[in-house]
Structure formats: C-alpha cells, structure tokens
Amino acid sequence: MAMAEQPLIACHECDLLQREPHLPKGGVARCRRCGATLFRSHPQSTERALSYTLGALLLFLVANVFPIVSLKLSGDVVQATLIGAAQVMYRDDMALVAGLVLATTFAAPLAQMLAMTYLLLPACFRRRPPHAELVFRTMTLVQPWGMVEVFVLGILVSLVKLAHLAIVVPGIALWSFGGVMMLMAAAAAAFDPRDLWTRLGPPR
Template sequence: MFRHHPGLPWPRLHRHEQVACPFCDALQPAPRLREGEAALCGHCGEELYRNRPRSLSRCVGFSLAAIFFMVLAHAFPFLTMEAAGNRTRLGLWESARALYLDGAFLLSILTVLFTIVAPAVLACGLLYVCAPLMRGKALPGTVTISRWIQLSEPWSMLEVFLLGFIVSLLKLGHLAEIHFETGLWALSAVVFCLAAALGGIDRRELWDRIEVAKLSS
C-alpha cells in the first residue's frame, strides 16, 4: 500500500528489492517512491519507509547549522568554574587534554572520537552527499562517504557527553561557582541539528537518490 502526492513524476527506475516489515516481519516488494509517498505494509498497515518532501533541503540546512555550531563549540569554552580564587575554563579539547594529563589515555582518545570526530564526519558527510543530490548529482566517493555516515552515526555521542556533563554539574554545584558559556549552548544546538539532519531523510530514500544520480550522470 502507498500514500502518494499527486502530480509528481514517477521515478525513472524500477527495482525488485524486498523489505521486511519492522512490526510483523512480512516480506514484501520495496519499490521506489515519489516525493511525499509512504510505503505501508500490506499485511498489518505499518509504515515501512517514506520519501519525505524536501528531505534533502532539510538535511543540508541542518547539516550546515550543525557545522556552524560545531565551530562555535570548539572556539568557545562551555563552562567556567570559580573556587577559592581559582578560575577554570573548560571546553571539548580541554576536557580531552585534562583526561590525558590525568593518565586516562584511552578515555581521552574516546572522548575526541565520540564527541569531536564522529559528529564532524556526520555533519560534513551529510553535506557532501546531500547538497549535490539536490541537483541530481553524485560527487566522487559519495557511496563510500554514505557508508561512513552510517558507521559513524551510532558513535556520535554528544548527547551522552552532555548528559554526563549535567550529572557532573549536580555534583560540582556546591563546590564551585559555575557559569555556562557560549560553547555549551552551541554544543546543545549541534546535538539538535544533527538529530534533525539524520531524521530528515530515510536511509532507503538516500540510497535510492544516490543510485538514480549515479545512473543518470
């Protein structure tokens, strides 16, 4: 079953892939959808996947915003603590460096990978892949980068970092005077923008658009 938006052209290609319903596990054909359509399970009616209207535009916009806020998060500290006349400013890189100096080498490396490298790969990769697809183009390495995006998505743990940061604040609040800085709000905006960019386009739809762009070039 399909819900569609009238007046849009049918896709150029027809495929014979199958998809399993996430609710009842029924296996059924998975044709390409026009923009605005949703594929429904013919057995239970659960939505299988969707071609969201203006999905590429939203993905590109939120990816650009994530990169912008990421620059702010790295350029400014996210926390200032004052205690006993000492003033400490903390940022993402400073957090990793402090862990390294304390001897937690592995934790320092993981902090850099999960809070700096993985989010940057996601945002820049989505922009590299989706921006040309808006014009029906696929840049060199699009397939490889799309795979890297899918691999790095589960390892982007900025929200986990923020949650741990909040828990730490609850413990440090009575020991020092704490001031929130620009980096904290920028980091929160990065989490929101990445979630919106990743949620803006379906994986199956993304691979469909890449396939059509490569075959038409």
C-alpha cells in the first residue's frame, strides 16, 4: 500500500485531487485529468540553493567592507562604502533616501540570505528548525524589497556620468555586489519550496 501513503496534491488548473506520484530525478509530474504540470523533481535543489546563498553571503560581506568606488579629483582620493554613503546622505538631510538605500541594498538582501540559510542548512540534514513557517513567510514578504540589481545599475550609470568630472576607479565592492546579484538570482532559481518542505518534514 505504498501509494496510499503518498500525500494528496490538487491540480492548479482543474482542482483534481490526486496522489503525488514518485518521480525519477529530473521528472515532471502531470495532472491525470488535464495534463498540467503539478511539480518537477529538481535533484539537489536544496544543496544548490544553499551553496549559492552562502557564496552570496560571503561576497555581501566583502561588498560592505570595501569601497564601491574611488574618485580621484585634483589629487584627492575619495572612497565610498555603502554604509559610508548612507551616513553622508543622512547627514545631508536625505534621511529618507539613506533609509531606502539601507533597506533595499543592505537590510532586505541580508535578511533574505540569512533566512534562506536558516531554512536550507538544516534541510540538507533533514532537520526542521524552530519557527520554519514564520521565517519562510517573512522571507517571502521581504524578498520584493531586496533591490541589489537596481543598486548596481544605478552605480554603473553614475560612474559613467562622474567620469567627466573625476577619475573613477570601480572598487572591489562594486564587483562583489555584481556577484551577490548573480548568486542571489541563481539561489532563487535553484530554490524549490516543495523540496524544502519535504525535507523539513511535518511540524513538530
């Protein structure tokens, strides 16, 4: 009676309730009635998403320690880090902009990466961390506010504009932010919530 132990799944298209089939690696489960895709089997999606997330976290650390850009203007060299730039904006009565920059390029991506690690790392060992549902729900709420790619694009545009005024040297942090952007996109692509919840097991 192995079939009877399989959980039930409803088709997104026609609502037919059916038992989940056992899938071979890389296989696709289709609805029995309408043929719509129910889910896909992504082998090792949790391990891959975790590796990309840890890589992104490491680069994120580098991105926030080193300067994004160095400006050479008549002999003076000015270097700016993300936090440093936000501090200057705050001092210059641009508290709202400083807050938005910190929320979208620092707090939201960091919260997302930490939440992913919190869920994915125990999932690799088939353990369920406390408050997994709450962390997952918070992560999906925070996700749209992470805008590293908008930030990187904005920096590139301003670099081109500043090139007329000063010698602009892109810093280590700029490349690191680019890496964070790529790795977070890769983690999001590899992440399979279905596999995550299967590995986390039923609530305790």
